[in-house]
Amino acid sequence: MTLHKEGIPIIWKSIVWLSSINLTLAYLISDLPSLKIAVLIISIAIMILILQFFRSPKRTPIMLEGKVIAPCDGKVVVIEEVYESEYFKGPRLQVSIFMSPFNVHVNWTPVAGKVHYFQYHPGTHLVAWHPKSSEKNERTTTVVRMDTGVDILFRQIAGALARRVCWYITPDQQIAQGSEMGFIKFGSRMDVFLPLDADVKVKLGDKTQGTFTILAQLK
Structure with a gap:
């Protein structure tokens, strides 16, 4: 191991x-x-x-053009249209994956492209499935601009047990789909924000495997 x-x-x-x-x-x-x-x-x-x-499996990601892959192992707990206020300032489809302490906590990039925006936010440590955790908890926000010009936003969110979010990316960096971008120490969550016309391929309660599970097909 x-x-x-x-x-x-x-x-x-x-x-x-x-x-x-x-x-x-x-x-x-x-x-x-x-x-x-x-x-x-x-x-x-x-x-x-x-x-x-703290196990770290070696994975060869499935790189598929126009598809968004799961950025982590866990369970899909949210699929809904929301107002994203930090970057898009408009409606987006949110897919959230909860990572229990028994999941692998390595985080991978869901799409390939250029890091167009990155911000770290210190915060509280509500339980990761709390509706306000994506706004109140310690977190990072990353936006990757794909070659097609589509922006995909994803957040690492620390939970009640997670007390530190780690990341390995910088603004303007070119990243490959499925590359390791961070780690969250103990139970946590990741949110992915998609265009409204994205075809979501998972449903509530589904188990995801980072770099392998397809979250959505982009138009």
């Missing part, structure tokens, strides 16, 4: 912290072996959860 670079510091800190707890218990408590075994089992379970969260 390959581990993502964003997880290495947390993994090492967790190893040190959990090891210290178990060694301290072993030194201070001579009896109560059941307690020491229970703490050890809990420590191992915590480490397994942390390791699986």
Whole structure:
């Protein structure tokens, strides 16, 4: 299993912290072996959860002209027409994908093109499925202008557990469809904003696989 670079510091800190707890218990408590075994089992379970969260699968994206691919693994929780107020200042189709702590949290670009707009927003940490999370939570907004001139906006949104959004793109950068663009630490969400005439290929409750699932066909 390959581990993502964003997880290495947390993994090492967790190893040190959990090891210290178990060694301290072993030194201070001579009896109560059941307690020491229970703490050890809990420590191992915590480490397994942390390791699986920061796994980083190697994927070869399906690059299809005119199609928008899923930027992350997760579950489709929103498909609706909304007013996008930051960049478009007008109506768009919003498709939102919720990432639970058990999903891969690597983020990929849904389309190819040039990064036309990028903005980081500090904020609160509402639960990621909260309707106001895309406006209130810590987040990034990225707009990629495709070769056809169509702008696709997507947002990384930190959730109640996610306390940091990471990104690896810059304005004016040329990016390929399915290239890694960021990571969100612990449960979170991504929103994709499409033209109103886009043909959405997913439905509510669908599970997505980043770089593979087709979200929409553009006209």
